[in-house]
Amino acid sequence: MENELRNAIRELFANQGVGVAIGYGRVGVDGAVGAVFVTSPDDVDQLVWNNECRQNLAVHLTRPEVKALGKIAIVCKPCDARAVVVLANEAQIKREDLVVVGVVCEGIRNVKPDGSTSDKDYPKCETCVQHVPANVDVVIGETSKGEALDAKNAEVATTAGHQAKLAKLRAMSAEERFQYWRDEFSRCVRCYACRQSCPLCYCNRCVADKNRPARIDTSASLKGNFAWNILRAFHLAGRCVGCGACASACPAGIELDLLNLTLANAAKEHFGFVAGTEVGAAPLIGTYDRDDKEEFIR
Amino acid sequence: MAKIGVFTCWCGENIARNVDVQAVSEAISKLPGVACSENYKYMCSEPGQTLIADKIKELGLTGVVVASCSPHMHLKTFRKTVELAGVNPYLVEMANIREQCSWVHNDKPVATAKAIELIGMAVAKVRRNAALEPIKVPVTKRALVIGAGVAGIQAALDLAAGGVEVILVEREPSVGGKMAGLSETFPTLDCSQCILTPRMVEVGQHPNIKLMTYSEVEKVDGYVGNFKVTVRKKARYVDITKCTGCGSCWNACPKKGKIPNSFDYGLGNRGAIYIPFPQAVPARPTIDADNCIRIQNMAKGKELCGICSKQCAAQAINFHDQDELVEFDVGAIVVATGYKLYSIGKEQENPNIKGYGEYGYGKYKDVVDSLQFERIISASGPTGGEPKRPSDGATPKTIVFIQCTGSRDNAKGITYCSKICCMYTAKHTMLFKHKVHDGTAHVFYMDIRSGGKMYDEFVRRAIEQDGAQYHRGRVSKIEKVTVDGQTKYRCYGADTLAGTPCVVDADMVVLACAMVPSTGVKSLAQKLSVGYNEYGFLSESHPKLRPVETNAAGVFVCGACQGPKDIPETVAQASAAAGKALIMLSQPFLTREPEIATVDEKLCAACGACVKACPYKAISIEEIRDRKGNLVKMTSRVNPGLCMGCGTCVAVCPSKSVDLIGFTDDQVYAQIESLLD
Missing domain, CATH: 3.30.70.20 (Alpha-Beta Plaits)
Known part of the structure; x- marks a missing residue:
């Protein structure tokens, strides 16, 4: 599959005028997998594909320095490909200027505390139902694990996974749940790795970095941590595609993906909306509509 | 360095009763940046305003806080005050310590503490206020009037007389609206058409009025002074510029007299090419495509009929006519879409409203609504003004009129009074008596509401001179019975003044139905961003002080689209709306608040x-x-x-x-x- 991927990228360099291919490579000091930016067909062999490719590479699509490298080809797991759809829907990228190489993914392995790869699935992959990428230009690999998650089957397909993952939170009373998040957020050091790793946190200047007025407390206090994490979750409501990049990047191990999933699940339950499955979808929140079912909006 | 002046108002005792104004003044004077903290009995009075102006000049204030009532009341007043004293009007903030404090609390120390906090907030804000300039926007000196009933006609004529170009859009083939179909009008019994048709002719001929009948407003973009309106001219299949209105076509139509005429509420018939009534403006026919033999068969590739076209010497008929979208720039919009009668049958547009199945409307031909009865007694109506009942054409001797059918009936879902039914029912009884001298009119009513100049006298005349029998009570059921071989409608009512049941065998029943806004008004309101209530009546900006303005700047309302109204009120309101629009259009440019x-x-x-x-x-x-x-x-x-x-x-x-x-x-x-x- 790795060879299939490399051949496909070479082909794109040759025939589609691609200037840079964003993919996974062994870039860490100890051979850890991270993002590589291949600008020449000669370097394509740097690309790897295995069950350690955790990052969501779509985060690089909005960076001006990457855009400056020319036409982009990007390697996307099925979850990451949904982020590309959202980015295009939100006018951050021009989809036609981009080649999305979707890779079939049967789950990414977790990392042990010592940095080595565990034989267990990464938590968000445990209940994942999307193994075949949708809305991509090329699909690499095959699987028997089901169909691509597109607008048609998204609603049904994601339900079971959500329920399983949220079961833990739902079993708690409101007080227990609050205490749970209190404990989680108390570990936050406000490094903003969650924001930096998230493809949908693309604002030129984050509201957390604005100080006139200071809308949230920037100190790593419990109050400021609550404000930051809840604010980020709200900004991702109806947008988060559940790639888990934030939780993966969090040095404190806060289960940020659960927080986002709660809102994603609400979006689905109440509005039948699954982010990143429909090309051209209007944002779930904040679309003015004369026929809004809320009678008080006229 | 901020120099804020704070001026706390007693509002007589409205504020001072529950807020210790003196204590508030003293507490506020200690806030950073506050250069003076005054209080006065009526800050909006001339001495109050002078106090503010004097302090501005004396201390060189950089911002002003007036702690008094809601900014809706007096923000404009105080902006003017500081502007005259040389300070930018947007450097004023109001702290509402009346509606949001003294009126809602009765514990004086608590209310006083809250007033201090509210004023403190305003001080914090005004320190960050910037001097702003109002935005100036140009004005298009053209107005759109939607609906050409009596309200729209009046508004269009007034606007045109004021020198403004008017686009008058009417969705029916003719102007005139509901009033053109009425028989006579209360309280003078003058003929409705006789007083309306001169106005109809005038709108048809006025050089400043562009009349667009059989057209509907499709889209409204833009903003006050600069609306972009798209009007759909529905396919009429007749070129009204070529047509001379000679009538050869509608007299030759093979469907003549076979299609229910909606102008007669289905009591009379017309052809597939028709004018709705003889005085129609424009007096040009329209083809009803759904019923035209030629047009219905064109899709199948057959060329049938076409008789009207052959008869037309002016060659005005075009069977291939299409809807056309026309765009206009207008500065102001007057909405005059009027009303219709509430549907008495079971089917309702509004799920919260229920019909009166028990009255047999739709089942019994001789149970009619009041607009149908207007046609029956109208000289231009299907019976030529002879009162004849629809089922067999017999002259009714006994007619039962039921008021408040729908109106004021919580059980059926309409809570309001339709206002005009008492008066027109009294008129109906009189017109009936004048035409059928041995006839008897029975009226079932809840209350008689006849406020208005010469209105109560009119009702008394119906009762005392024309012998109308008024029974205070409701009718629970109407049953078709045969009495001495004649069909009668037995109305089971009550006379609550006598405390007895009251059963009347009538030849005909007339239901005075509730007025509801005309079809499609909600979608129009949405296009215009105008509010409406649960029934669809459009919302005015202020029920007393801004009765024809709406919250959408540049959009005005008049007539029954805003609420039930009779003709005099409608005409007065139409002139008011036209006047307000003229005031707006007479400005060289409009100023808008810079708070954007x-x-x-x-x-x-x-x-x-x-x-x-x-x-x-x-x-x-x-x-x-x-x-x-x-x-x-x-x-x-x-x-x-x-x-x-x-x-x-x-x-x-x-x-x-x-x-x-x-x-x-x-x-x-x-x-x-x-x-x-």
């Missing part, structure tokens, strides 16, 4: 959240290019002409790159923080 949204284009990520959330379509995504034309970045941008300053964009912007001038986040957070200190 603004985008920090450097920081905007152009995600488009604001674009999709904006109810006024005031935001668009634009490119920023450098001098060489290279794209620097994309950004959202607010059109100051369209923005209404609602702040929705500020709420949805994830990076807070959009702000509302006059209500910036900086100001609002300062207010909140002043509470937390």
Whole structure:
């Protein structure tokens, strides 16, 4: 599959005028997998594909320095490909200027505390139902694990996974749940790795970095941590595609993906909306509509 | 260095009763930046305003807080005061310590403490206020009037007389509306058509009025003074500029007399090519495509009939006519879409409203509604003004009139009084008696509401001179019975004044149905951003002081689309709406409040959240290019002409790159923080 991927990228360099291919490579000091930016067909062999490719590479699509490298080809797991759809829907990228190489993914392995790869699935992959990428230009690999998650089957397909993952939170009373998040957020050091790793946190200047007025407390206090994490979750409501990049990047191990999933699940339950499955979808929140079912909006 | 003057008002004892104004003044004087803290019995009075102006001049104040009533009451007053004293009017803030404090609390120490906090918030805000200039926008000196019933006709004529070009849009083939179909009008019994038709002719001929019949408003964009309106001219299949109105076509139509005429509410018939009534303006026919033999068969590739076209010497008929969209720029819009009668049958548009199945309307031909009865006794009606009942054409000797059918009936879902039914029912009884001298009119009523000049006298005349039998009570059921071989409608009623049941065998029953807004008014209101109530009546800006304005600037309402009304009131309101529109259109330019949204284009990520959330379509995504034309970045941008300053964009912007001038986040957070200190 790795060879299939490399051949496909070479082909794109040759025939589609691609200037840079964003993919996974062994870039860490100890051979850890991270993002590589291949600008020449000669370097394509740097690309790897295995069950350690955790990052969501779509985060690089909005960076001006990457855009400056020319036409982009990007390697996307099925979850990451949904982020590309959202980015295009939100006018951050021009989809036609981009080649999305979707890779079939049967789950990414977790990392042990010592940095080595565990034989267990990464938590968000445990209940994942999307193994075949949708809305991509090329699909690499095959699987028997089901169909691509597109607008048609998204609603049904994601339900079971959500329920399983949220079961833990739902079993708690409101007080227990609050205490749970209190404990989680108390570990936050406000490094903003969650924001930096998230493809949908693309604002030129984050509201957390604005100080006139200071809308949230920037100190790593419990109050400021609550404000930051809840604010980020709200900004991702109806947008988060559940790639888990934030939780993966969090040095404190806060289960940020659960927080986002709660809102994603609400979006689905109440509005039948699954982010990143429909090309051209209007944002779930904040679309003015004369026929809004809320009678008080006229 | 801020020098804020704070002026606390007693409002007589409205505020002073529950707020210790003196204590408030003293507490506020200690706040940082407050240069003076005064109180006075009536700050809005001339001495009160003089006090403010004097302090501005004496101390060189940089901002003013008036702690008094709601800004809705007096913000304009105080802005004017400080402007005359040489300070930018937008450097005034009001702290509402009346509606939001003294009126809602009765514990004086608590209310006093709250007043201090409210004023403290206003001080915190005004320190961050900026001097602003009103936005000036140009005005298109043209008006759109929607609906050409008596309200629209009056408004159009007044606007045209004021020298403004008017586009009068009517969805029916003729102007005239409901009034053109009425028989005589209360309280003078003058003929409705005789008084209306001269006005109809005038709108048809006025050089300043562009009449568009058989047309509907499709789309409204833009803003006050600068609306862009798209009107759909429905396919009429007759070129009214060629047509001479000779009548050869409608007399030759093979379907003549076979299709129910909606102008007669289905009591009379017309052809497939028709004019709705003889005095129609324009007196040009329309082809009803659904019933035209030629047009219905064209789709099948057959060329049938076409007799009207052969008869037409002017060659005005075009069977291939299409709807046409026409665009206009207008500065003001007057809505005069009128009413219809509530549907008595079971089927209702509004799920909260129920019909009167027990009255047999629709089942019994001789149970008619009041507009149908108008046609029956109208000289231009299907019976030529002879009272004949629809089932067998017999002259009715006994007619039962049931008032408040629908109106004021919580059980059926309409709570309001339709206002005109008492009067027209009295008129109906008189007209009936004048035509059938040995006839008897029975009226079942809840109350007689006849307020108005010569109105009660009119009802008394119906009862005392024309012998109408009034029974105070409701009818529970109507049953068709045969008495001595004759069909009768037995009305089971009550006479609550006598305390007895009251059963009347009638030859005919007339239901005075509730007035409801005409079909489609809600979608029109949405196009215009005008509010409406649960029944669809359009909302005026203020029920007493701004009765013809709406909350959508530049859009005015008149007539029954705003609420049930009789003709005199409708005409008065139409003139009022025209007057208000003329005032607006007579300005060289309009000033708009500068409190609108603004985008920090450097920081905007152009995600488009604001674009999709904006109810006024005031935001668009634009490119920023450098001098060489290279794209620097994309950004959202607010059109100051369209923005209404609602702040929705500020709420949805994830990076807070959009702000509302006059209500910036900086100001609002300062207010909140002043509470937390």
